[in-house]
Amino acid sequence: MSDPLYLEDFFVGQRFEAGGFSLDAEQIKGFATQYDPQPFHTDEEAAKDSFFGGLAASGWQVACLTMKQMIEAGPKVAGGQIGAGGEIRWPRPTRPGDVLAVSCEVLEVKPSRSKPVLCFVTLRTETKNQNGETVYVFTCQMLTFRRPG
Amino acid sequence: MSDPLYLEDFFVGQRFEAGGFSLDAEQIKGFATQYDPQPFHTDEEAAKDSFFGGLAASGWQVACLTMKQMIEAGPKVAGGQIGAGGEIRWPRPTRPGDVLAVSCEVLEVKPSRSKPVLCFVTLRTETKNQNGETVYVFTCQMLTFRRPG
Numbered sequence: 001m002s003d004p005l006y007l008e009d010f011f012v013g014q015r016f017e018a019g020g021f022s023l024d025a026e027q028i029k030g031f032a033t034q035y036d037p038q039p040f041h042t043d044e045e046a047a048k049d050s051f052f053g054g055l056a057a058s059g060w061q062v063a064c065l066t067m068k069q070m071i072e073a074g075p076k077v078a079g080g081q082i083g084a085g086g087e088i089r090w091p092r093p094t095r096p097g098d099v100l101a102v103s104c105e106v107l108e109v110k111p112s113r114s115k116p117v118l119c120f121v122t123l124r125t126e127t128k129n130q131n132g133e134t135v136y137v138f139t140c141q142m143l144t145f146r147r148p149g
Numbered sequence: 150m151s152d153p154l155y156l157e158d159f160f161v162g163q164r165f166e167a168g169g170f171s172l173d174a175e176q177i178k179g180f181a182t183q184y185d186p187q188p189f190h191t192d193e194e195a196a197k198d199s200f201f202g203g204l205a206a207s208g209w210q211v212a213c214l215t216m217k218q219m220i221e222a223g224p225k226v227a228g229g230q231i232g233a234g235g236e237i238r239w240p241r242p243t244r245p246g247d248v249l250a251v252s253c254e255v256l257e258v259k260p261s262r263s264k265p266v267l268c269f270v271t272l273r274t275e276t277k278n279q280n281g282e283t284v285y286v287f288t289c290q291m292l293t294f295r296r297p298g
Contacts, residue, residue, distance in 0.1 A: 038229045051229070060216055
């Protein structure tokens with residue numbers, strides 16, 4: 001286990017790799033049935049006639065599996081990875097058989113004057129497929145804490 | 150079943166209610182174990198010493214269950230609800246026992262000149278708890294299609 005990261009440990013341009021995951025048709029359909037039950041996520045045949053032209057993963061599944069990777073293999077943030085919000089994009093669909101890689105980069109470090117203990121780091125998390133194409137970007141305002149003492 | 154909504158059917162200020170859902174501690178811990186395994190989402194005791202001061206749902210769980218409501222009880226969009234991305238915020242934690250209500254409002258309707266068939270509607274989806282407090286806001290660029298013919 002590496003030491004947890006406090007505000008003082010982050011700097012602009014800092015990068016972290018966070019491993020990856022793959023998705024097959026059964027996983028795509030299983031998640032979508034629970035959380036995003038639309039034909040292009042749950043039914044190969046119906047998906048052919050949709051905007052996606054074939055089965056595609058719910059963007060929320062990509063977001064959730066990316067989050068899991070960030071926790072299990074990404075930066076060890078003191079106090080945990082707590083996002084207040086941010087900008088989310090799915091530039092490209094994720095398909096059955098895709099192998100995804102997760103990484104993130106620090107875009108901004110913002111010490112707070114009003115709440116000196118509690119600060120924000122802007123972290124851009126990006127998930128790319130096996131062709132190096134970006135399928136998901138989450139630019140998040142992440143809570144960070146000053147190192148105590 | 151209501152008729153599916155095309156670009157021409159949307160207007161700024163249009164609102165849709167999309168029902169609601171509730172969350173208990175077991176559901177919170179179950180989801181987090183799969184997708185956001187952090188102590189404040191998976192362990193009541195450990196959560197007491199965290200930023201949240203007690204068990205809180207993963208923001209992604211709130212996003213996913215909100216999506217499910219939007220599909221099952223929200224606007225019937227022609228071609229499906231397909232989001233290209235947007236701004237996401239979790240202004241407040243969601244707690245065990247919370248009862249959430251989902252609604253959405255059209256903020257902008259943007260016909261496209263370059264791709265006349267394919268347009269975007271800016272849709273703000275909001276999830277509030279039983280006290281009327283907003284726990285989740287997703288302001289999304291949603292694909293919409295012109296009515297054929």
